[in-house]
Amino acid sequence: MLERNIENFIGCESSYEDADIVLFGAPFDSTTSFRPGARFGSAAIRHESFGLETYSPYQNKDILDYNIFDSGDIELCFGSAEKALEDIQSRTRIILNDNKLPLLIGGEHLVTLGAFRAVHNKYPNVHIIHFDAHADLRDDYLGAKLSHACVIRRCYEIIDDNSEKRIHQFCIRSGDREEFEFAKKHTNMNKFNFNGLDELVNMLSIKNVPVYFTIDLDCLDSSVFPGTGTPEAGGVTFVQLLEAILKVCKTNVVGADINELAPTLDNSGVSTATACKVLRELILGLN
Amino acid sequence: MLERNIENFIGCESSYEDADIVLFGAPFDSTTSFRPGARFGSAAIRHESFGLETYSPYQNKDILDYNIFDSGDIELCFGSAEKALEDIQSRTRIILNDNKLPLLIGGEHLVTLGAFRAVHNKYPNVHIIHFDAHADLRDDYLGAKLSHACVIRRCYEIIDDNSEKRIHQFCIRSGDREEFEFAKKHTNMNKFNFNGLDELVNMLSIKNVPVYFTIDLDCLDSSVFPGTGTPEAGGVTFVQLLEAILKVCKTNVVGADINELAPTLDNSGVSTATACKVLRELILGLN
């Protein structure tokens, strides 16, 4: 008797019950203002992961040695950002309730808001570590409050804590003047690179606060990662990103996402292959 | 002294005051469910029109001999379909109020709803002639009422006239079973090709009713027009479409649109070039 066709990220073959980490995809890009295509990101990562090894020579670890479950993509409504965010929040909540770590694969960056709402509900003292080329701190974008360009601003409003800066931004090199001025007051923004990350990780580790870790892959230089809606020159290399991820994994990460791969914008397939490798290293780093 | 850089569809050099036809673009594709990119359609048509002649050997007419104005693209919000439709309706109303014919360039097919609302306000007895591969008659799509897959259903609800079928569909070859059953009861659907168009045009001409003419370019065979979100084999040729357009232009057309060019999905540029030619022939046919 023949089996149905199952498609996982490579090596994620645990049962749901045994899993420590649960992957899920959010194929959504309706608010993308410039070049759409991030909706295809999660499926591409899953599909092309079979060009990758499960073993990492960087960490000397193998995915097959850990318990990871891939629950596939959520079927999201393209007509309504709010409805899509609710579905993402709901899936995240289920995973958190089962005491597993949710690992979201976008989709455009707005999807982070859905996951973060659920994480913040469970961990009200959560911090955000944010790798991105863009500040994503606009109050609205062409009139829309729920836009990829506003996602960290919306997260900031959820946190609503004036006692300390709980949003930590790295690699930022694009935004309008107002965003950079907002950041000066309200976030811990580190422009262009990962300067300051070591100190942050030490501080957060000592405090042992929960951390939500969101990686917009366009933090990478546009030569390294052309397949994204708004590629930005002047970014970091893969090895720099890898080292930074491993540092963040030393903190108490309680939820994470990678987003903004738009695979059809890079016919060479390199962006997808690189996203797969980032995800492999992130999974292994979280174990 | 040097001039600013103006970009029109080729030959549309009339002043607004003198113009009989006013073009405008609606770069919107947020509800596209399968492959986005129609947002780039109107700009591509305008930009690539310079590979075209203003003269048509089919009609022996030249755009330069007529008064056409190109008012450019509306800046639309990607976060909200309803807000985008309002902006399209508003631009259409201005043009109608000035007693000019609005000619809308999409964008995804949902944009038709904005233009049609304004046209129906002015001409409550308006009929729709609809060329498309898809029935677009769903009640909702993944929960969204404002979706490209529902646009003709929404237009049907605006018309709200049980005394006669006022929506006339041609070339339809895709949809779910319910759409085809809805069509049997409520629209005049002609599957696969333009059979029945001659009779329709005669009937409408005799009655002299106002007609809104909406062309989803995916009515063309997918070999002829690959650059669209959901290309469908089994469609019509360019010459068949051209002949059909010239027939419709014999009726009392009071508004029109062409939509669903997604130029980045066809690297060869042929889809854009073909859309340009369809638009040239439509403009000339309406004169």
Place this chain on the structure above:
Amino acid sequence: MLERNIENFIGCESSYEDADIVLFGAPFDSTTSFRPGARFGSAAIRHESFGLETYSPYQNKDILDYNIFDSGDIELCFGSAEKALEDIQSRTRIILNDNKLPLLIGGEHLVTLGAFRAVHNKYPNVHIIHFDAHADLRDDYLGAKLSHACVIRRCYEIIDDNSEKRIHQFCIRSGDREEFEFAKKHTNMNKFNFNGLDELVNMLSIKNVPVYFTIDLDCLDSSVFPGTGTPEAGGVTFVQLLEAILKVCKTNVVGADINELAPTLDNSGVSTATACKVLRELILGLN
């Protein structure tokens, strides 16, 4: 609790036990001499089928009303054609033994040989109906007997019946002179189009002989189906192919395949969309 990620051809949601037709993919193209990529065909068809409806307005049938099972791709060795053929033969035999109809998705055309071996074992009096641009009747290709260019010649040797021509070829428009001379003696070759198909179907239906039906999608004109290893101008249209398939489905088809989609060779995605539609119509026609 969350489910694993299952990926089927759209609407193929039957259990294996209930299924009448069983799909499987053979992602193999190692003997492709000109442009490889057919290995990606079956996965692309499955993945992109979600841009398709399950309902066919051509046949007024819906896949959801039938029992179809998709058993996914076989993992094949790229180093050895013989080993790959054995694995295909084995999967086909399982399906036949369970009294279901095997429907193979290539891969290059050589994969047909694996399926045909199993079919011929069960139905020694089987005929072959072959749609293709190429004769595929070479004795060897650059020294290789197991090559896509030789597949029908190998099938001919299995049949080994001089009493009648049991291989019926349509749309053939490419090959070397020897292949056309071989065909004159040993096969029923109909060049360029489907002339002769009506008579053949009548004859086979009257005799009620079992039929293996193999469709090399490059029988389609290269404008309709550019995404294939060796595209050939001068082929048939989608509608002509559709009508021919429905005719063949009136015979006693006991096994079938479609092959030679190389999706990465057509960035527009039209070839994959067309292959999906051909497969939908074939599935519905076989029911």
Place this chain on the structure above:
Amino acid sequence: MLERNIENFIGCESSYEDADIVLFGAPFDSTTSFRPGARFGSAAIRHESFGLETYSPYQNKDILDYNIFDSGDIELCFGSAEKALEDIQSRTRIILNDNKLPLLIGGEHLVTLGAFRAVHNKYPNVHIIHFDAHADLRDDYLGAKLSHACVIRRCYEIIDDNSEKRIHQFCIRSGDREEFEFAKKHTNMNKFNFNGLDELVNMLSIKNVPVYFTIDLDCLDSSVFPGTGTPEAGGVTFVQLLEAILKVCKTNVVGADINELAPTLDNSGVSTATACKVLRELILGLN
């Protein structure tokens, strides 16, 4: 001892001395106004011809049975159209002087002028049969007299014969009004298709006048041949072109060219494959 790497159009393996037909390429596109790339046409045709058979089932002939020589591409100056034309004229003259038929592969259509000058020198009573989407009858293009858009006008001036129309144009569907008016007076223009070709071929055959045959491949429909600088919808199919070529080959053709393949504009490779097949059929038709 090892040999140098020789690259011919497939099957063109005759010595120069024995050859009846001599191919040569003119990789030039400097006057292309819209989308360049025809410079890559001749090399692509030669390189990709190895995906083709030497045998034609249409004509039941094989290139290997004839004496054809491929003399490769001329190295042309991109800075000066006049200098490039001189080099093309010179190569053509050598071939004509050796009593062989010159068969030029473009490049943009302007290259025809170089070959035609040499042919007209030898055969002052020569006629031109011209297949093209474009009239190419402008007096100048943006101030340039030597432009692809003016090439037939320049040929007309060379002929300088008011006693009869010696330029016969087919498939024309683009140009400005002046070109069509010029054609009415000075050429035998047949718009859109091959209507009138049978009569022309009969007339020319009876008179036995020498014919120069120039094929701009964009006479083909843009779905069939997207890989060209200015693709035009509404053209002929491959089979229609093939039949027309075989008719022209019944006249006394003394020189010929095919041009305007721009291979990089069609990533699928279909345009190049189609150009190869057109060239094979033209070579065989001329024998």
Place this chain on the structure above:
Amino acid sequence: MLERNIENFIGCESSYEDADIVLFGAPFDSTTSFRPGARFGSAAIRHESFGLETYSPYQNKDILDYNIFDSGDIELCFGSAEKALEDIQSRTRIILNDNKLPLLIGGEHLVTLGAFRAVHNKYPNVHIIHFDAHADLRDDYLGAKLSHACVIRRCYEIIDDNSEKRIHQFCIRSGDREEFEFAKKHTNMNKFNFNGLDELVNMLSIKNVPVYFTIDLDCLDSSVFPGTGTPEAGGVTFVQLLEAILKVCKTNVVGADINELAPTLDNSGVSTATACKVLRELILGLN
């Protein structure tokens, strides 16, 4: 009443009268010897600039705070390099006469010659700072004196000053032996990178000589900027180029250009996005 469609580089919204800097495009690539497409560069930069912010976090400046005017593309003749250069020279002269800084967007590198002629007329003691992968010092290229490969040699001849080296070249890593030998004698060539730029800038600043600044974007590494006619590995990063531009902007720049973006050669869009960012930083640096 509706407005015409104006298309500027983002933020360049000054009137001509108020402008300090005037942009213009020269869509010319007729002498490109290898891969054409630079003709599309200026329009692509203008069109895609809307994916960019007007604010630079590198310089903490915003284009909206300055007076920049975009006068669009010159319509150039593709038949004659000399005629094109005259038109470029003429536009540059107008801008210089109005005491504004001309900022030319190519096109191939030859366009620099047109602008430089006008600049040299006004500032006979002008120096050239030249960033490029290629020496561009050939005396002729395949017989043409007016070729992109000769443009700096032609500028050298205009300067005609043996008392000092007035051409300063950086990042050069390609050319024939003669060019490098010419450079040893006649220019200040700095191979591979920006070594020596600090000293040069100091020297030129002290002397306060006028400087023409020409940036061939292929000075960037081919991974960073693949969309150019002759991409060269071994180049500089975006950040290195940015820092070098800001240094040059400390000198007395009286005219500038960026050139050799060929956007269709990089489907990912990254090259165009990078060119936009280089132009934004150059504009801000010049203010």
Place this chain on the structure above:
Amino acid sequence: MLERNIENFIGCESSYEDADIVLFGAPFDSTTSFRPGARFGSAAIRHESFGLETYSPYQNKDILDYNIFDSGDIELCFGSAEKALEDIQSRTRIILNDNKLPLLIGGEHLVTLGAFRAVHNKYPNVHIIHFDAHADLRDDYLGAKLSHACVIRRCYEIIDDNSEKRIHQFCIRSGDREEFEFAKKHTNMNKFNFNGLDELVNMLSIKNVPVYFTIDLDCLDSSVFPGTGTPEAGGVTFVQLLEAILKVCKTNVVGADINELAPTLDNSGVSTATACKVLRELILGLN
């Protein structure tokens, strides 16, 4: 009289007799497991080399000053890896017997095995210097012993020398755990970069042992070289590779190859241009 069309790598114009180095291509990729296309590598390198100069400013040498012969591509069977390897071995042996240095252009990495067999026959004490992203040390891949993923393991078995490690690997960053464990015992593996190369070159130079030098171009970072079957982030830059090649050229290299360019996977052409430059520098370094 006209000449046949000869196509060499640029500047390789020596006669075979005079040549010191002989190039040949092996267009084979049948065992490629992920993304095929390396079969097109050697022809693309030869064809696109005309965008390159023969002069290197890095080494201040010119190919025209040396005696290099290009013997073109071997016509290989796509059905059988063993047969292809025999043909490669045979060509290598001819070149070695004539006391020339064989320089093989792949094709997939498996082709190295054919060349190495011949080299090892002549030089039984040969060492291998191996630049690659992948360890290529698997015992088998999906059951195949002759696979690109096993090629260095097969070379290891030929050497069969337990007295010292004779395989020296650099830049390795992908493989399964078993390969890295095998390497610890049996090869001299240097992960990620060229650390250790200086010492190795010194040691080998002192011993003056013969060296076979195999360069899998995917040792380059995937941003630098996207056009390869399995691109891997985290690799070296072009300049790092260039410096490493020049170091290896100080040893007694008796045979070499570069492989795994898959040109159609990088539409921008940058990967092919970079491979051409690597080959130029390797040729010059070996002289």
